[in-house]
Amino acid sequence: MNKRNLTSLLLLTFCFFTWAQETINTSNRETDFNFNWKFHLQDDTTLPTTIPIADTNWRDIRLPHDFGVEQSFSKEFEGCTGYLPGGVGLYQKHFKLQGNTDNKNVYVLFDGVYNNATFWLNGKKLGENPYGYSPVYFDLTPHLNKTSENILTVHVDHSRYADSRWYTGGGIYRNVKLITVNKLHIPVWGTFIKTPVATKEKATINLETTVNNQWSKKSKFTLVTKIIDNTGNEVALKEDKLTLKGNNKQVFTQDFSVLNPKLWDTKNPNMYKAVTSIVHKGEVLDTYTTPFGIRSLRFDAKSGFYLNEEPTLVKGVCLHHAAGLVGAAVPKGVWKRRLQALQACGVNAIRTAHNPYSEEFLELCDEMGILVQNEFFDEWDYAKDKRKNYHDRNTDYITRGYVEHFQKWAKSDLTRTMLRDRNHPSVFQWSIGNEIEWTYLHYRYDTGFWKDPNNPQAAGGYWGSAPILSPEEIKANYDAAKKGEHILTETAHKLAKWTRALDPTRVLTTNMVVPQTSMVSGYANAVDISGFSYRNLDIAWANKHWPDRHITINENPGTWDDWKQVLENPGVFSIFMWTGIDYMGERDGDWPEKSGWGDLLDLAGFKYQGWNYFKSIWVDEPHISIGTLPVAKSGFKQTGISGQQLPENSNAYKWRDSNMHWNYEEGEQVVVEVCSNYSIVELFLNGRSLGSRSMSESPDRLFRWTIPFEAGTLTAKAGFGSQKVTAQIQTTSKPVGFTLTADKTILEANGYDVSHFVVQLVDANGLPVKTENAKFEFEVDGDARVLGVDNGARNNIQDFKSNSLTSAKGRALMILQSNLNPGTVKVKAKSEGFETQEITLQIK
Structure with a gap:
């Protein structure tokens, strides 16, 4: 093939991939909607008056995208979110529908947009979603141009960038899908699967499927579900002939039995899938796939936690949802590298501190056999002080957070999260909140420790002392305390009621930082398991006075004493150390330290x-x-x-x-x-x-x-x-060179796959030199993109979005991501005075 023909072929290939991403084929239920977006960082918080917006000069981007981590660190910004700014982002996507869309409904599903997002299609407002961690979808059908271009617009207002105590990210930082279905269909998150019996000999599976009939007349159809194991074998089948009234929605139940099932656990995470189809007159109108695992969960206050009736100790870590240089827009491969490292030192559980994670993260935990405590909220009725935790003591604009929306949006956010997440076998607990007691002021004073309302840090020895008052004395203080408009216990019971209505199969927990008051006030009664936060000293006291309540550890510093509590108290089955991996935030006044708190891995995923x-x-x-x-x-x-x-x-x-x-x-x-x-x-x-x-x-x-x-x-x-x-x-001598390694040298040409490149200084004996540093530059020759660089140091304030940096401990990381085109990519690492190193990747 001559050079001109090769160039033409490559151009044709590129055009095909571009067309495939811009043109939406409605024959598939789900379509990847992450490619070919336009982005602009707006100067103010004003909602645009004209939608759609002229976007010719905007940046071309692909999602997921975090505009916060693209910016530079500065001590002028807040340490509570890692000295990175927020901003106001505008996104637009131009797309066309192909094929016959008659009798079809089209939805767009956003897995997470941070935050205060407003959505339009072709100038018609679809709705909004203030909470940055909850998924949301909209029906595009009434506003679609079926034969001409459509423009989807999203306005993201993260100008209140210090609205949390950690780096949140900003923008459309999780996946987006377009969902096209017949008017008779299974809606988004339309199935709920349970395994009431799960033994090695037999499993019973209960599947609830919601069917939505948006035709004006009743429809007759057959609901067909196949249960498929992890080798592709069909192990059960159910066909039900059904009728559904027009403009109506109904839940239908199907039960299955599987002999000798492959159970899901942390060592053998066997997955199944239920493939459910709506069939009308021999035509398949809709097909919905539900991945799931067959497993049982049992919790006993006296003896702990049982997974498939096997006693299981939960070796957990708390994590925040961002991942260093990629910010909150975390590729699956980045999470996989980190989770593999955590598993290698024994971790078998993650607490999603303090908010729901992405669907992709839970899918990975399903596949890898990692238990997940799925947490909903860090704030309820009242705000925390983003700079120092505790109660809200500042009223400045930038720290206004989710509490501004909680009363109106909490039920909706919780519901959407649970509908998305409740089929994941990895999810074994729902947590309704984190250290909520700080925001109801009297809780801490009821214990008898705190004395000065103006100095909440003056805990009177609380952190090193067992309870000094009896339950009766604490309860008397609680009853006599002045309370605000909202009562913690009442809110907790409300959240618990909503949660149990959506999922009766899992236990509820919450992270109690003042458990002495929480146990007497009724807060603990709202949940099944009381998870204590840094209060090991309260465990024996609580077990003595409430012997039938289940008590464990939901957050702890990560010491031998924490694990001793598990080994010495049969009912205490878990710890979740703070934290498994460094994260940006909670660093007020610590400039240039922008991250920390990790026990096991640093911000770049290197081991401590x-x-x-x-x-x-x-x-x-x-x-x-x-x-x-x-x-x-x-x-x-x-x-x-x-x-x-x-x-x-x-x-x-x-x-x-x-x-x-x-x-x-x-x-x-x-x-x-x-x-x-x-x-x-x-x-x-x-x-x-x-x-x-x-x-x-x-x-x-x-x-x-x-x-x-x-x-x-x-x-x-x-x-x-x-x-x-x-x-x-x-002992090492002066560095004479460096090594370059990559965790993957073959990537998929899908625009998502990643490879981690690590440079490490070495001496004449090839030993890693960890006490000297050098500046490194990465060159990429080929069709791939550099996601950024980091050295893992807590005081590293070099730009992440770069191809060069100075190392820490003699090493540095660069993450490379594939594009859509197959080919060869050469990566060179350079440092003055040392021989250049090179690795070749194949993108297929």
Whole structure:
């Protein structure tokens, strides 16, 4: 083929893919609606007076899109959301319908738009959705141009950018679908599937299917459902001949039985799907697929949680919904890399702190076998102080959040979220709220700890003390307290009622930060499980006074003491550490630190020593690893004797700051912390034994030595014979080069697939140099796009949307995403003074 013909073929291929995305084929129920949007960042908050808007000069983008993370960090912005601004975004999409759309209804489904969004089609207002985390859909049918161009317009007002205590993102940051159906159809989120019996021998499946007849006359049809297993085999079938009145909607029930089912659990996440069709006179009018898992959930206040009647400990982490350099518009591959890393150290559950996540995230948890506590709200009737949590103490415009809409929108947001999410087997709990007590002021004072209403941080020893008042005394304080217009308990029962009406199969929980008052006030009665937040000291007290209530941990700092509560209290089955991964936000006054709080992974998804620590606790396989930190920066008391173990009251949190290197000043006193699940560990420096430590003298499961630094090799050993494990770190010299690695070298040409590229400085022996840094630049030759760069450091304020940056700990990350065209892509990493490194990708 000559060069001209090849160029013509490539151009024709590009035009075909572009046409395929702009032209909507109504023969499919769902169509990807993420491509070929126009975007403009508006200067003010005014709603446009003319819709649609001339958009010739707007940017061409694809969704999902987060306009907040595209901007630069600045100390002029708020630390509560990571020193990034918000803004007002305008989006438009031009599209045409192809084929016969008579007798069809067309809907558009937005999985998440942050926030205060208003929607139009061809100048006709479709509606609005203030909450940035709830999915919403609209019927386009009355306003569609069936033979000419249509323009869908979305106005997103995130000018109140400090409306949360974390980075929220801004824009149409989740997927969008166009849904085309017959007038006799199953609506969006129109099925609810339950598995009332789920054993290894037999499963019963109950499927509720809503059918919507938008014809004026009654319709006769057959409802056909096939149950398909994960190998594609049909394991059950049901056909029902039905009649539905015109302009009517009805729920129909079908029951199935499956012998020897493949159960869904955290180790074998077997998935099924129910494929439901509406058939009329031999013609299939609509087909709706419901992925699901066969599993049972049981919670017992005395003995804990049972998944498929197997006792299961929940090794959970809290996460926020953004993911570093991609912001809140997180590709599935980015989440997969992070979740795989979490699973590798034993994590089996995620708490969606403090809002619903994307449908795509839940699909991934279904596929990977990760339990999800699905949380609805961080605020109810009253606002939190976005800068310091607690109650609202500022009335400035930028911090006005969801509480402005809660009274009007809460039921709708909760309902839409649950209808979307309730078929996911990964979802095992609904959480109606997070630390809500802060916003009802008297709750904290009822405990007897807080004294000064003007200084809510003055907790009178609350965080380190068990309850000082009896339940009766706290209840008397509660009854006598001055209350506002809204009562926490009443709101909780209202939310619980709505939740149970939509899903009677799962338990309800909430995250209680003042459980002493919550247990006596009636708040705890609204939910099935009381999840305590940083209040391990209240567990024994609560179990004594309310022995029949189920109590566990929904949020905790992530220490050995937290896990001990699970091991020592049979009813306490979970922890959810704060947090599994660093996130941007809650950093007021900490500039340039814009992120933090991660226990296991940093903002770029690199491992902290905490990853090793929890792997040694949670994973039943031999493990040993070494962390180090200078005594002078450790907060520990100087022992003064080489090799002497630190006192038992040593701060158990120090592994969060541990370095995974052995490079210090000669003679500098260094704390060595070894994580292991063996009972005895021996430490060696350059072959010399520095003695052994035993688990019995390590109350936080960290084996510690204090030693003067000496260049060379630090080795930790444990076990015997074939079970012996060894960890080793070595002093490195100056970097002489760097490595470039990619987690994937073959990508799908779908516009979504991603590859993570990591550079790491190395010395002459090929050892990673973690104490020096360099500036790196990435060059991409081929049809792919750079999503951004990061080094994972909490104080990194370099622009994410770039192809160059200075490393941290000698390493940096670049994420590359495919486009729609197959081909070869070459990625080069450059750094002055070092040899350029290159990796070739195939996009197919």
